[in-house]
Amino acid sequence: MLFSNAIALWLSAAIPIVVYAYFIRRKTRERVVSSYFLWRDVLVRASSPTRGFRARNIFSMLLATTIATSLVLASARPTAKNNVDDAPLIVVFDNSASMSARDSNGASRFERAKSILAKIVDNKSDAREILLLTTGGSPNVQRGFTREHSALRSVVDDLSPTREPSAALETLRRALFFQRSRGDDARILFLSDGAFDERDDVLALIRENPTICLYRIGETLGNVALFACEPRRSPTGDQSFETFVDVANFSEKDVLVNVEFFLNGNLLDVLPLSLKPSERVQKVVKNESLDGGDFVARLAFNAHDVELNANLEDDVVETTLPPFPTVNILLCGDSDQFVATALQAQPNVNVTKISAIPNSLDADDLLVLVGDVPETIPRGKVAFVSPSSDCQIFSLGERIDETFVDDAQDSVLARYANLTGRTLRGVREFKLAEGFLSTVYAKTPEAPALLEIGPADTLDDSRYFVLNFETSDSTFALQTLFQ
Amino acid sequence: MFDSQTLKKFEYLSLASSKQFAGQSAGERRNAKLGGGVEFADYRNYAFGDDVRNLDWNVYARFETLYIKRFQEEGDIPVYFFLDVSSSMGEDATAAKFDYAKKIVGALGYVSLMRFDSVSVFPFADDVVDAFPLSRGKEKFLPLADYLEALRPRRAETRISNSIQSALKKIVKPGLAVVVSDCFDANGLDDALERLLARRFEPLVLHIYSTEEALPTETGDFELIDAETGEHTKVMIDEATLKLYRKRFDAFLAKTRKSCVRRGARFYSTVIDVPFENFLLEVARDVKVGR
Numbered sequence: 001m002l003f004s005n006a007i008a009l010w011l012s013a014a015i016p017i018v019v020y021a022y023f024i025r026r027k028t029r030e031r032v033v034s035s036y037f038l039w040r041d042v043l044v045r046a047s048s049p050t051r052g053f054r055a056r057n058i059f060s061m062l063l064a065t066t067i068a069t070s071l072v073l074a075s076a077r078p079t080a081k082n083n084v085d086d087a088p089l090i091v092v093f094d095n096s097a098s099m100s101a102r103d104s105n106g107a108s109r110f111e112r113a114k115s116i117l118a119k120i121v122d123n124k125s126d127a128r129e130i131l132l133l134t135t136g137g138s139p140n141v142q143r144g145f146t147r148e149h150s151a152l153r154s155v156v157d158d159l160s161p162t163r164e165p166s167a168a169l170e171t172l173r174r175a176l177f178f179q180r181s182r183g184d185d186a187r188i189l190f191l192s193d194g195a196f197d198e199r200d201d202v203l204a205l206i207r208e209n210p211t212i213c214l215y216r217i218g219e220t221l222g223n224v225a226l227f228a229c230e231p232r233r234s235p236t237g238d239q240s241f242e243t244f245v246d247v248a249n250f251s252e253k254d255v256l257v258n259v260e261f262f263l264n265g266n267l268l269d270v271l272p273l274s275l276k277p278s279e280r281v282q283k284v285v286k287n288e289s290l291d292g293g294d295f296v297a298r299l300a301f302n303a304h305d306v307e308l309n310a311n312l313e314d315d316v317v318e319t320t321l322p323p324f325p326t327v328n329i330l331l332c333g334d335s336d337q338f339v340a341t342a343l344q345a346q347p348n349v350n351v352t353k354i355s356a357i358p359n360s361l362d363a364d365d366l367l368v369l370v371g372d373v374p375e376t377i378p379r380g381k382v383a384f385v386s387p388s389s390d391c392q393i394f395s396l397g398e399r400i401d402e403t404f405v406d407d408a409q410d411s412v413l414a415r416y417a418n419l420t421g422r423t424l425r426g427v428r429e430f431k432l433a434e435g436f437l438s439t440v441y442a443k444t445p446e447a448p449a450l451l452e453i454g455p456a457d458t459l460d461d462s463r464y465f466v467l468n469f470e471t472s473d474s475t476f477a478l479q480t481l482f483q
Numbered sequence: 484m485f486d487s488q489t490l491k492k493f494e495y496l497s498l499a500s501s502k503q504f505a506g507q508s509a510g511e512r513r514n515a516k517l518g519g520g521v522e523f524a525d526y527r528n529y530a531f532g533d534d535v536r537n538l539d540w541n542v543y544a545r546f547e548t549l550y551i552k553r554f555q556e557e558g559d560i561p562v563y564f565f566l567d568v569s570s571s572m573g574e575d576a577t578a579a580k581f582d583y584a585k586k587i588v589g590a591l592g593y594v595s596l597m598r599f600d601s602v603s604v605f606p607f608a609d610d611v612v613d614a615f616p617l618s619r620g621k622e623k624f625l626p627l628a629d630y631l632e633a634l635r636p637r638r639a640e641t642r643i644s645n646s647i648q649s650a651l652k653k654i655v656k657p658g659l660a661v662v663v664s665d666c667f668d669a670n671g672l673d674d675a676l677e678r679l680l681a682r683r684f685e686p687l688v689l690h691i692y693s694t695e696e697a698l699p700t701e702t703g704d705f706e707l708i709d710a711e712t713g714e715h716t717k718v719m720i721d722e723a724t725l726k727l728y729r730k731r732f733d734a735f736l737a738k739t740r741k742s743c744v745r746r747g748a749r750f751y752s753t754v755i756d757v758p759f760e761n762f763l764l765e766v767a768r769d770v771k772v773g774r
Contacts, residue, residue: 028704028705028706028717029703029704029705029706030705030706030708031701031705031706031707031708032574032708032709032710033696033707033708033709033710034570034571034572034580034665034667034693034696034710034711035571035665035667035696035732035735036667036707036708036709036710036711036712036714037667037669037709038667038728038731038732038735039707039718039728040716041731042724042727042728042731043716043718043724056719
């Protein structure tokens with residue numbers, strides 16, 4: 001409640017005066033009467049003993065106090081800025097993966113939260129504004145402040161659970177920001193099952209802001225979740241791929257679970273895990289395959305552990321494993337048998353020898369130049385193989401204060417790639433097989449694909465060449481050994 | 484007590500009495516006895532020893548029978564004032580009601596003395612005290628006035644019947660009994676009136692009261708203290724209570740009047756706000772009745 005004339009509330013200081021005046025008035029006065037026996041008759045007949053009168057007087061005092069209070073409040077001109085039912089409402093809807101869990105009665109938390117939200121929207125007054133935020137992954141404004149039932153109902157109907165964790169803290173902060181734009185009477189309703197990260201911070205935020213109402217949905221159940229399953233091609237350039245697996249046990253018991261990997265429906269591997277309560281395990285599994293396709297990871301439980309897994313939605317991860325791409329290499333320059341042999345040895349490489357540098361390159365072509373750097377090179381992916389040049393080894397993330405190619409030597413390459421003052425972004429250090437030293441891969445927007453080739457420092461002075469490069473779409477890695 | 488102008492007015496007044504009393508001395512009032520008056524009363528046959536001066540010779544001339552003329556003897560009437568000096572009349576001598584009552588007694592006493600009546604005053608509360616003896620002659624007014632001036636209310640409750648019973652033991656001759664009181668006696672006037680009538684007194688009740696007694700207006704919390712007994716009680720008086728009290732006072736007034744009228748006693752009631760002279764005129768207006 002707001003007061004247009006809040007100064008008038010100071011008048012409430014006069015209320016004790018009313019009470020004080022009452023007690024002054026209540027002082028009993030002595031009165032000598034001649035007709036006492038008449039008074040006595042009257043008081044008996046009135047059947048209103050003094051106690052009754054006092055009660056009535058106290059009631060009158062309360063009435064007077066109430067009237068005085070009402071007058072004070074009335075003079076303060078209270079204004080109900082918004083009825084509670086009309087106050088703006090910010091709904092923070094948890095559509096994270098945990099909301100897909102089903103409780104013991106089989107009901108989905110998400111569906112239940114959705115039905116609650118639908119009821120709120122259906123029953124809201126026409127004057128009430130509602131803003132809808134979801135927490136899945138990151139804060140997402142599904143619908144800004146609006147009073148339209150149909151628009152809100154449409155958004156609610158389109159809500160779907162995500163496979164992301166709940167960004168509750170950030171979303172609530174965002175909600176508080178929106179709340180400030182609507183004044184103090186705006187309310188925040190947080191529909192969630194309570195499964196969110198930074199739990200203590202979220203609960204502290206809710207405690208600090210009484211306008212946030214957490215509506216807890218669902219029962220407390222155990223769950224084992226496949227947090228992440230990310231397959232990727234092995235950067236070592238072989239035919240294998242690595243799968244990063246992240247599994248967590250949210251139940252209060254030990255769980256034995258198998259992570260089964262399928263590629264195009266065929267079982268590739270099984271990873272047995274033993275998880276203690278609240279334990280989270282992250283592993284990398286390596287498998288050999290040139291093929292790409294539908295990659296599925298699935299949790300498989302022992303029969304007696306099924307009850308510990310409330311949410312079936314987070315038991316499966318489906319993704320796509322890229323196949324080894326075929327790279328069209330245009331090999332130009334001196335006929336270097338070693339280089340040609342090394343390139344052709346790759347399973348996904350088509351090597352075409354050309355004698356002259358083409359004027360243009362297709363997007364999938366990689367022009368490999370062996371020997372000296374020519375005067376002109378076409379736009380596109382170009383690699384230089386210069387066995388005679390020195391190799392500069394940079395640390396990861398190191399700022400390059402010098403040009404990649406020494407200007408003093410008047411390198412022609414400097415005309416194409418001036419890396420002075422730039423940080424090597426996307427630098428990745430590959431773990432190489434034994435006997436190889438580390439090398440650096442560099443990729444910049446200005447030079448989509450740069451290849452550094454240099455001699456490995458070896459004690460026996462053998463000529464080792466490590467060829468490592470990756471195209472801009474990150475689908476190609478090549479490693480070979482020149483000796 | 485009164486200035487000369489006021490006393491001059493009182494000389495034209497007379498206390499009325501419907502009864503005839505046998506007075507001790509000659510006065511202006513007809514007496515129960517027949518005798519030496521000037522007003523013709525009756526005839527009777529002559530008997531031996533009658534004063535021949537009373538023979539009606541005109542009748543003898545016509546009927547040749549001796550008849551004795553009888554005349555109404557005129558004498559005084561004893562007037563007994565019963566003045567209420569209880570605490571209910573006031574706290575001290577200057578209290579309005581008490582002063583009003585004393586003035587009435589003084590004025591009527593003056594009127595009676597001027598009419599050659601005998602006057603006596605019996606102050607009473609729960610009993611009579613220090614009566615003013617039966618006196619006659621207007622020269623007795625000053626002693627009467629001094630007596631009244633010296634009267635003070637007594638810290639005692641009103642017991643009219645008991646007081647009159649005590650007074651009657653001291654009174655030999657019946658007469659006009661003027662009771663000046665607020666009549667705030669829980670036992671009422673009935674018994675007192677019966678006693679007076681039994682002794683052939685003519686009661687005259689002058690009831691005086693104050694406005695505050697009849698129409699109280701103050702509301703709030705009070706500790707009511709009985710002026711006579713000191714009994715007290717705490718009450719909260721509101722308008723409803725006041726209304727009840729007024730009705731009760733009216734009923735009390737009506738009952739007192741009824742008690743008097745039923746027994747042939749004259750009853751006059753006044754609030755002390757009425758000018759004293761007006762009330763006196765009302766009481767003493769019928770001078771012919773007693774002549």
